[in-house]
Amino acid sequence: MIIEQQLHGYRQGHELLSGTIRLPPRDQDLVDRLSDLAGPLAPGEKFAPYLTCYPLPSGTHYVLARTWQDREAPRAGCVRTRSLIIPMVEWMSDVDPWTLSAVVTDVGPTAPCKRLSVEAPKGRPLPPVDGAGIELLEALFLEDSSAVAVFGASSPDLIALRILTAIWPSMRRRYTISTFCNSPRTIAKKSFDLVFAPIDARPNFSDWKGRRIDGSRSGSARHPWASRIVEAVFRAPHPSLSELDVFGEMAGDEEGSVQSLRLSMLWEELSRKVDVEPHAALGLLDIANTRSSRRADLVAGLTPAFARAAQAAVANFPPAEAWRFLQVLISKLGNTRWRLSLARSIRSLTASFAAQHPRDAVVAIPSLLEEEGGDFLLSGIAQGLSDAVPFEPVAHMLAELAGRNLLRTVLAAPELIPMTLGVESGIEQPLLHSMADASADERSQAHRRMLPHLVVDKHVDLLSDCLSEPTAQQVVSEVEHLLQANGLQQPMLNGVIVQVARRVGASRDILDVVVRAKNSDIVYTMLKDLIQPTPTDVDWILDTFKDADPRRATLLIDTLQEASRDELQSIFGRAGHLRRVTAVIRSDARSTELLARIAESVPMPAGDLLPLVIEILPDLAGRRGSVLAAKCLYEALVQGSDPSYDKQLATLIDRTGTEVDAQRAIRVGIAADLATPIVSRNLVLFDAAAPVTRKRFINELEALTDMVMARRTLDITYQAAEAASRMLWDSASVNKRGYVRASARLLPYVMEQHGPSASALLVAVFPPVYRELQQESLPEFLSFVFMFLDWDRCKIARRGLAQAALHSRWRPRDVAFAAARAGDAERILRTIAKRDGGMSFLTSVSNDITSIPEPAKKQVWRAIKQIRSDSSLRGKLPFDV
Numbered sequence: 063m064i065i066e067q068q069l070h071g072y073r074q075g076h077e078l079l080s081g082t083i084r085l086p087p088r089d090q091d092l093v094d095r096l097s098d099l100a101g102p103l104a105p106g107e108k109f110a111p112y113l114t115c116y117p118l119p120s121g122t123h124y125v126l127a128r129t130w131q132d133r134e135a136p137r138a139g140c141v142r143t144r145s146l147i148i149p150m151v152e153w154m155s156d157v158d159p160w161t162l163s164a165v166v167t168d169v170g171p172t173a174p175c176k177r178l179s180v181e182a183p184k185g186r187p188l189p190p191v192d193g194a195g196i197e198l199l200e201a202l203f204l205e206d207s208s209a210v211a212v213f214g215a216s217s218p219d220l221i222a223l224r225i226l227t228a229i230w231p232s233m234r235r236r237y238t239i240s241t242f243c244n245s246p247r248t249i250a251k252k253s254f255d256l257v258f259a260p261i262d263a264r265p266n267f268s269d270w271k272g273r274r275i276d277g278s279r280s281g282s283a284r285h286p287w288a289s290r291i292v293e294a295v296f297r298a299p300h301p302s303l304s305e306l307d308v309f310g311e312m313a314g315d316e317e318g319s320v321q322s323l324r325l326s327m328l329w330e331e332l333s334r335k336v337d338v339e340p341h342a343a344l345g346l347l348d349i350a351n352t353r354s355s356r357r358a359d360l361v362a363g364l365t366p367a368f369a370r371a372a373q374a375a376v377a378n379f380p381p382a383e384a385w386r387f388l389q390v391l392i393s394k395l396g397n398t399r400w401r402l403s404l405a406r407s408i409r410s411l412t413a414s415f416a417a418q419h420p421r422d423a424v425v426a427i428p429s430l431l432e433e434e435g436g437d438f439l440l441s442g443i444a445q446g447l448s449d450a451v452p453f454e455p456v457a458h459m460l461a462e463l464a465g466r467n468l469l470r471t472v473l474a475a476p477e478l479i480p481m482t483l484g485v486e487s488g489i490e491q492p493l494l495h496s497m498a499d500a501s502a503d504e505r506s507q508a509h510r511r512m513l514p515h516l517v518v519d520k521h522v523d524l525l526s527d528c529l530s531e532p533t534a535q536q537v538v539s540e541v542e543h544l545l546q547a548n549g550l551q552q553p554m555l556n557g558v559i560v561q562v563a564r565r566v567g568a569s570r571d572i573l574d575v576v577v578r579a580k581n582s583d584i585v586y587t588m589l590k591d592l593i594q595p596t597p598t599d600v601d602w603i604l605d606t607f608k609d610a611d612p613r614r615a616t617l618l619i620d621t622l623q624e625a626s627r628d629e630l631q632s633i634f635g636r637a638g639h640l641r642r643v644t645a646v647i648r649s650d651a652r653s654t655e656l657l658a659r660i661a662e663s664v665p666m667p668a669g670d671l672l673p674l675v676i677e678i679l680p681d682l683a684g685r686r687g688s689v690l691a692a693k694c695l696y697e698a699l700v701q702g703s704d705p706s707y708d709k710q711l712a713t714l715i716d717r718t719g720t721e722v723d724a725q726r727a728i729r730v731g732i733a734a735d736l737a738t739p740i741v742s743r744n745l746v747l748f749d750a751a752a753p754v755t756r757k758r759f760i761n762e763l764e765a766l767t768d769m770v771m772a773r774r775t776l777d778i779t780y781q782a783a784e785a786a787s788r789m790l791w792d793s794a795s796v797n798k799r800g801y802v803r804a805s806a807r808l809l810p811y812v813m814e815q816h817g818p819s820a821s822a823l824l825v826a827v828f829p830p831v832y833r834e835l836q837q838e839s840l841p842e843f844l845s846f847v848f849m850f851l852d853w854d855r856c857k858i859a860r861r862g863l864a865q866a867a868l869h870s871r872w873r874p875r876d877v878a879f880a881a882a883r884a885g886d887a888e889r890i891l892r893t894i895a896k897r898d899g900g901m902s903f904l905t906s907v908s909n910d911i912t913s914i915p916e917p918a919k920k921q922v923w924r925a926i927k928q929i930r931s932d933s934s935l936r937g938k939l940p941f942d943v
Contacts, residue, residue, distance in 0.1 A: 063157065065178040066123075066147040070097035071132060071171070072140040080175040083147050089118040092249065097127060097143035101244025101259075101266055105138070112242030112258075113163060113219055114143075115226060116249060117150070117235060124153040124235070126162050129242075130171040142171035146178070154231035159223050160188055187299035191221055195296045196288050197281040201273045202256070203303075203320050204285045204327075208272045209253035211246070215277030218242065218258035221296075225256070228294060228301035233320075246270055287327040306330075325349050336367045340379070340387060343371035347394035368395075369407045376415050381422035385430060385439070388412060392435030409442040416446025423447060424459040428467050437470070444475030457487035469496035469508055480515045483524075494523050513540060517547040519554035526558045534568035541575045550579040556588040563592060570602065577606060581613065589617060595625030597633050604642060615647045622656050627663040634664045644674065654681040661690055668697035676710040679717050688721035695722065699731035703743045711743075716752040724758035725765045732769035741773075742782035749785030760793040763804040770808065776815040776823070780873075783822035790826035791883075805830040813866045821872030821880075828863065829883035835859050856886070860893040868899050874906035875913055881925070882918035888925035895929050904929065 066083035070076060076098045078090075085093065096114055103109070114127045127145040146166050148157065165180055198221070201210050215221060218241035226234060238254040240247050245266040247254045253272055267274065283289055295301050308326040329349050335342040346364055368391065375387040388408070395404065416423035423443050430436035430443075450456045460468060460482060472478045472493070482489050493512075497505055509528040516525045529537065541559055544550055563572040569592050576592065579585045593599045599621065607614035622643075625633065634640045640660065647653040657678045661671060671694045679687050691714050698711050715722070731744035748759045759766070770776070770786060778786075790808075794801040805827035812820045812827055835855040867877045881890035891907070894900045904926050914922055 063149075063152050063180050065149075065162075065165075065180055067166075067169075067175045067178060068093060068097075068145045068147065069142070069171075069173075069175050070094065070145070071142040072135040072137070076140070079142075082175050082177045085118070085123075085147070086120055089120050089123070092116075092119060093125060093145055093147075096125075096247070096249075097129065097141075097145060099129070099139060099141045099244070100240065100242075100247045101263060103139045103244065104262070109242055109260075111167070112240065113222055114240045114247075115159075115222065116238040116254070118147075119250070122150055124148045124150055126159065126166060128163070128166040128171075132171070144169055144171060144175075150235060154235050158186065159226040160186065163219065163223055188224060188227065188301060189220065191217060191224060191296035195221065196283050196292050197275050198277070199291045199295055200283070200285050200288050201275060203291055203323055204287060205273075207320065209270075210256050210273045210275060211267055211270055212256070212258045212275045212277040213264050214261040215258050218277075222256065222258070224295055224301045228303045230304060230307075286331065287324075290327065290330075291323075325352070333364070333367070336364075336371050337374070340371040340375040343368050344387075344390055344394060347391070351394060365404060368404055372404075372408055372411055376411055381415075381419045382426060384415065385423070385426040388439055389430050389433055389435045392438045393433060395435075405438075408439070409445070412439050412442030413446035413449065416443040417449040418446075420447055420450040420456045421459060424456070424463070427463060427471055431467055431470060440471060440474040444471055444473075444478045447471075448475050448477040448481050453481055454485045454487060457482045457485050457489055461487050461489040461492045463492070463496075466496055466499045466504070468492055469500050469504060473504065473507055473511060476511070479511050483512070483515045483521065490520055490524055494527060497527060514543065516555070517544065517552070519552045522554040522558055525555055526561075529558060529562045532562060532566060534566045534571065537562050537566055537568045538571045538575065541572050545575060545579055550576060550585050550588060551582060553584045553587065556584065557591070560588060560591040564594075569594065570598070573602060573606075586613060586616075589613070590620045593617060593621045595621050595629040595633065597636065597639075600633050600639070600643070604646065609646075615650045615653075618643060618647050619650055619652050619656050622660070623652075630660055630663045631665070634660060634666065640664075640666060640670050640674065644677075648677075654678045658682055658686065658690060661694065668694065668701045672698045672701070672707070672710055672714065676713055679713065685721065687717055688719040691715075691717040691719075692721040692723065695727060696730050699727060699744050700733075700736060700740065702737075703739050708743055708747070712747050712750060715747050715755055717755075718758075719752070719754045720758065722755055722758050725762045728759065728762055728765040728769055732766070732772075734769070734772040734774075738777045738779075742779040745778060745782040745785045749788050756789070756792075757796070760789045761796060763790065763793050763797065763800045766790070767804040767807050770823070771811045776812070776817060776819050778819050780819050780822055783819035784825075787822050787824075787826035790823070794830070802830045802834060806834075813862060816870035816872075818871050818873050818876075820870065821867075821876035824863075824872065825876050825880045825883065828880040829885075832856065832859055832884035832886065856889075857893075860886075860890050863890060864894040864897055864900070867894055868897055868903060873910070874903050875910040877903075878907040878911070878922040878925075879914045879918050882914070882921040887918075887921045888928055891922070891925045892929050892932075 066081070068081035068083065068085075069079045070093075071079045073079065076094075078094060084090075096116060109131055111128055111130045114129060115125065117124050125145050125147060127143050129141050129143040132140040132142045144166050146162055148162065161180065165178060169178075198210065198212060201208075202225070212218065212221075222239045222241050226237065226239065229237060238247075238249060238256070240254050240257045243257050243259050244263040246269070247257055253270070258277070259267065261276075261278070264274075283292075290306060291303070294303055294305055298305075303323055306323060306326050308329045309322065329346065332342040332345045332349075336346065343364070346367075350364075372388060372391060375384045379387060388411075392408070423446060427436075427440070427443065430439055447456050447460070460471060463471060468489075472482055482493075497508055500508065512524060513528050515521075516528065529540065532540075537559065541550075541563075544552075544555060544559070548555075550556055559572065560569075563569045573589065573592050576585065576588055593603065600618065603614060603617050603621065607617070622630070622633070634643075644653075644657065647656065657674055661675050661678070666674075675690055675694045679691060682690065695714055695718055698714060701707065701711075715727075728748070731748070732741050749756065751759065766786065766789065776783070790801065790804060793804070808823065808827040809831050812823045863877065863880075866872070867874070877894070878887065878891060881887040884890065891904060894903050907922065908926055911919055911923060911926075
């Protein structure tokens with residue numbers, strides 16, 4: 063190591079005498095000043111050579127100077143000073159201050175300057191410092207940083223060299239020491255860090271703002287760390303504070319601060335206390351968290367101590383303070399692998415602690431969760447709460463937690479959710495409110511955890527929340543779970559499933575699960591609520607349940623009763639479905655109402671509608687049955703004829719009552735384009751209808767007349783013509799004038815028909831016309847019936863009737879019956895008798911006279927008897943021919 067030097071002394075004053083280096087002006091000015099004596103000497107005062115150590119302002123070199131008193135100088139107070147100019151790099155490395163002090167001393171105060179090559183020997187032990195020193199080291203390293211002045215020290219050079227040797231490089235780089243001065247020394251107006259002065263010089267330090275220490279006095283240690291520092295600096299053969307550097311940071315400290323040393327000392331002290339004073343662990347963590355370079359090694363080494371501190375806190379602190387300690391401990395560890403290494407022991411500890419003091423644990427939860435580290439402790443707390451016996455009081459306490467705290471707590475331990483949900487604690491609503499404040503991830507986790515345990519009705523709101531946004535498959539899986547857990551016997555839970563299934567379109571899949579449950583009123587209700595009045599759901603009922611299963615009919619009825627008109631039309635608009643459903647529900651007493659709605663709402667062929675209406679009519683009271691009967695009558699009238707159908711149709715007509723549209727029924731049922739058998743049947747059934755219904759028909763004479771006359775040929779059966787005749791005849795009692803007009807219209811038509819059916823109508827239409835002809839004033843509408851060429855209109859009518867009767871296949875008894883009703887049987891029959899074949903005609907009447915009802919029969923018999931007794935009939939009477 064090459065060292066430059068300068069020698070200062072008295073020539074024309076105190077000045078540079080020789081040197082091996084030219085320094086910058088500022089650096090040189092400082093060396094020039096500090097090489098001189100500080101403070102005046104008293105007359106005759108002598109002093110031993112002393113050291114002055116300081117950095118140059120440029121920072122390139124450090125100065126270690128030895129000053130001797132120059133007794134040969136011409137004036138008092140002169141000194142000679144040899145300054146070693148040491149490169150700062152070398153000074154901060156392994157240079158030995160003791161060796162440099164020896165070099166400058168050996169060269170002495172007079173030898174001319176030359177460059178020195180110095181090899182610093184390694185490992186040279188230094189003599190110890192006896193006596194005073196504790197107070198000095200406390201002031202330098204353990205108290206607030208300030209300049210120190212030591213008065214009356216016995217070995218200042220040794221003290222200074224040991225301190226320079228012990229301190230770390232960055233501190234040595236800036237450290238300033240003078241082992242003798244009669245007044246304060248400064249650099250750039252800043253006092254030296256450490257100066258030594260005679261006791262007599264103390265008055266010169268009256269303005270000293272730093273610390274004053276009596277170097278002649280042995281003081282006792284005021285700091286617990288002082289003895290360690292004294293041993294390292296003043297006693298050890300090789301002075302070094304690095305041995306106390308727990309963190310290994312002082313060697314790289316750029317600022318030269320004593321803070322690292324103090325923290326190292328504090329670290330060692332806390333490490334010794336951690337087993338008996340748990341809070342010491344927190345202090346260690348605080349220190350470790352400030353030492354980024356060594357943090358990993360430091361914390362890893364203390365992990366067992368942290369565990370012991372936690373155990374001590376739990377064992378000795380009040381519960382609230384213990385929880386606070388654990389929270390602070392975890393928060394200071396942060397999210398690191400060291401916390402993970404402590405996780406098992408801390409979790410076990412907190413679980414045990416919470417189980418022993420559950421109330422205190424629950425009370426602590428809100429404050430713990432407000433601070434960092436609370437989440438880490440929560441899992442252990444939750445585990446401990448789940449182990450508490452009895453558990454029900456714990457559940458009640460948990461229910462009092464506000465906001466997200468409850469949800470975060472029950473999620474912290476898998477066992478806690480089933481336990482809280484399994485007791486009567488009223489926790490369900492608090493849990494629901496807690497989820498409302500939770501994050502999306504927390505809600506999702508809560509839903510997954512809770513669903514397996516939501517199996518009774520008190521959980522209904524929680525289940526609804528858990529299934530707020532499910533997939534169809536998730537809903538099916540939940541129903542499968544509930545089937546296993548409670549057999550679907552919880553109606554409120556079932557209601558949630560039904561609502562969700564409808565929302566996500568999973569009703570059919572849910573039905574396939576529910577139908578496997580043991581039947582009960584609750585399960586049946588769930589089935590009913592899941593089924594909608596749609597064709598596919600109706601088919602599902604029909605296909606799923608066996609004939610013997612009573613649910614088949616009741617579900618069908620319950621489902622269809624809820625259907626709208628459009629829905630019923632959609633369901634039964636398909637071929638065969640009405641018969642299939644009717645066959646299933648027929649035995650149920652409620653089927654009548656349902657079938658009536660179907661008949662009222664669904665357009666269907668008469669072949670389907672009529673049997674349906676016929677079946678339910680006996681059980682439909684009042685007007686509704688009549689309206690329904692009337693509704694299907696008009697379609698039924700045009701259907702083909704067979705005995706069973708005709709019987710049903712007769713029942714239908716009877717039931718229509720006052721609701722029947724008789725005119726429409728007549729125009730539909732006797733339409734000209736309708737087959738003869740159907741028309742004949744309809745006329746017979748109209749006539750045979752119940753009195754109330756029949757009265758409606760006989761009031762529609764015009765329609766009846768129109769429809770009969772619309773048939774070009776009166777091809778209806780004789781029985782049908784008789785029925786029409788009876789209705790026409792009976793209409794006189796309700797509308798005589800209309801009856802007469804109808805008869806007047808029908809008689810010409812009938813007179814032109816040659817079949818026997820015409821004679822049956824003649825019985826009703828001839829009498830009123832004949833009677834009107836007997837009146838003096840003839841209505842205009844009768845003028846078209848006969849061609850009246852004689853003043854005797856009745857004679858013309860008799861002749862026309864006789865002509866038609868003898869030239870057709872009319873039944874003679876009908877002609878006689880009509881004559882009797884006309885009130886002129888003898889004259890009418892006599893007119894016929896006078897014609898060719900007339901007597902044979904009368905014989906036919908006589909043979910069939912028993913079929914003529916009274917009193918007409920008596921009139922006819924009397925007329926025939928009178929005619930036969932008249933001998934004049936053996937020849938023709940010109941008047942009547």
